[in-house]
Amino acid sequence: MSPAAPGAATLPAPGWSPDSWRRLPARQLPDFEDAAHLSRVEARLRGYPPLVFAGEARALQAELAAVAEGRAFLLQGGDCAESFAEFHPDTIRDSLRVLLQMAVVLIFGAGTSVVKVGRLAGQFAKPRSSPVERQGEVELPSYRGDIVNALDFTLAARRPDPERQLQAYAQAAATLNLVRAFTEGGYAALSRVHDWYLGFVGETPQARLYQDAAARISEALGFMAACGVSGDSTPAVARTRVYTSHEALLLGFEEAMTRVDSTSGAWYNTAGHLVWVGDRTRDPAEAHVEYLRGIANPLGLKAGPSLDPDGFVRLCDALDPRREPGRLTVITRFGQDGVARHLPPLLRAARREGRRLVWACDPMHGNTVTSDSGLKTRRFERILGEVEGFFAAHAAEGTHPGGLHVEMTGQDVTECTGGSGDASDAGLPARYRTHCDPRLNAAQSLELAFLLADRLRR
Numbered sequence: 001m002s003p004a005a006p007g008a009a010t011l012p013a014p015g016w017s018p019d020s021w022r023r024l025p026a027r028q029l030p031d032f033e034d035a036a037h038l039s040r041v042e043a044r045l046r047g048y049p050p051l052v053f054a055g056e057a058r059a060l061q062a063e064l065a066a067v068a069e070g071r072a073f074l075l076q077g078g079d080c081a082e083s084f085a086e087f088h089p090d091t092i093r094d095s096l097r098v099l100l101q102m103a104v105v106l107i108f109g110a111g112t113s114v115v116k117v118g119r120l121a122g123q124f125a126k127p128r129s130s131p132v133e134r135q136g137e138v139e140l141p142s143y144r145g146d147i148v149n150a151l152d153f154t155l156a157a158r159r160p161d162p163e164r165q166l167q168a169y170a171q172a173a174a175t176l177n178l179v180r181a182f183t184e185g186g187y188a189a190l191s192r193v194h195d196w197y198l199g200f201v202g203e204t205p206q207a208r209l210y211q212d213a214a215a216r217i218s219e220a221l222g223f224m225a226a227c228g229v230s231g232d233s234t235p236a237v238a239r240t241r242v243y244t245s246h247e248a249l250l251l252g253f254e255e256a257m258t259r260v261d262s263t264s265g266a267w268y269n270t271a272g273h274l275v276w277v278g279d280r281t282r283d284p285a286e287a288h289v290e291y292l293r294g295i296a297n298p299l300g301l302k303a304g305p306s307l308d309p310d311g312f313v314r315l316c317d318a319l320d321p322r323r324e325p326g327r328l329t330v331i332t333r334f335g336q337d338g339v340a341r342h343l344p345p346l347l348r349a350a351r352r353e354g355r356r357l358v359w360a361c362d363p364m365h366g367n368t369v370t371s372d373s374g375l376k377t378r379r380f381e382r383i384l385g386e387v388e389g390f391f392a393a394h395a396a397e398g399t400h401p402g403g404l405h406v407e408m409t410g411q412d413v414t415e416c417t418g419g420s421g422d423a424s425d426a427g428l429p430a431r432y433r434t435h436c437d438p439r440l441n442a443a444q445s446l447e448l449a450f451l452l453a454d455r456l457r458r
């Protein structure tokens, strides 16, 4: 079959409906005690306005098609889990600033255009490696993200509560509203490149490099203005687009937010521009893949060490049967020690099948360890090691290392160790705030962007 045009309308997939996933086995879904309560909440959500629009999801797919063709780079980042407790305009602004800074470093340093996607405005539900969590003699159900239950280690907090879905919807709506204001209202204009600088990053080498780059960008904009081309009236310079994404895990919520697009007649998930299936729920015979195959949004597929080439090909056939450029982003997360072994077979399988995919590196999830203090952490050097292995595998296979997927925040947290600030294991408890996995802080994120720009230039 010849590839469809980017963003072409997808007809409803055979046998698919927004609730067809309910007929299949599903992993990682909470046990809600009160089914009637859950149904009432889902009915309310079905009446709520969409958070994103089909046309925006199509625009993202067109941008991702450019990544698949090797003409752009995908930068996807944000919290592992958004939380009700950390919800604050400053937190959103700071995450956005770091994402914009990283993008500028890549655009300026590597001369590539950057597709910006946040893990935000809906990234609430978490898969867990165990359904229960033990502290001493006490065993409780695991925390599954603020959209399901609460983090406190009490039975009451851990009971899944459907009402939380309404709060997650409200927080996602407010977050997206702020993101839209920042990105379209002038704050993300390149002329404000200096304003995105975060003071607490301090006198690190990366902070100096960033200010250097910002000064040269300002100079270039000044030159353009002197030539009569005003940056602030040039859309590509005055505005930017930041798309939203989350793991489509809590399927009842996702189904309630799935709507028909009046323009194309296709079904879209209207809770995020891109949604992905996690490494633990990507069985093609099960509910999560069933749900995803029928929506027309661009999709992500998390690929960990247990995914073999045959399973991978089956997933590509299920999730991207029409071979639409930009439809499928494969987010690989093998760990520093696994990337050289696991990535090349998938790249070759894709080539044999004639598939053009977006390949993004998630250097976080295969590199998680428990520190001496008992906190989950990731060492910056191992994160870099996986990125390096990702680039090496793509160079050897002649494919495009298309993107980076990171858990990061604009806050000055102490969750990952290493980096030029040399964050230590002993320092982790000082500002360890994540509800789930450890994130890069602003300084570490910026440092990673510079190293990436360097790597992309080679």
Ligand code: PEP
Binding pocket: 080, 127, 277, 278, 279, 280, 302, 303, 304, 333, 365, 437
């Ligand atoms: C995540 O992205 O937070 C996550 C759980 O990833 P994975 O499905 O790759 O383990």
Ligand code: MN
Binding pocket: 080, 081, 365, 407, 436, 437
């Ligand atoms: Mn995570």
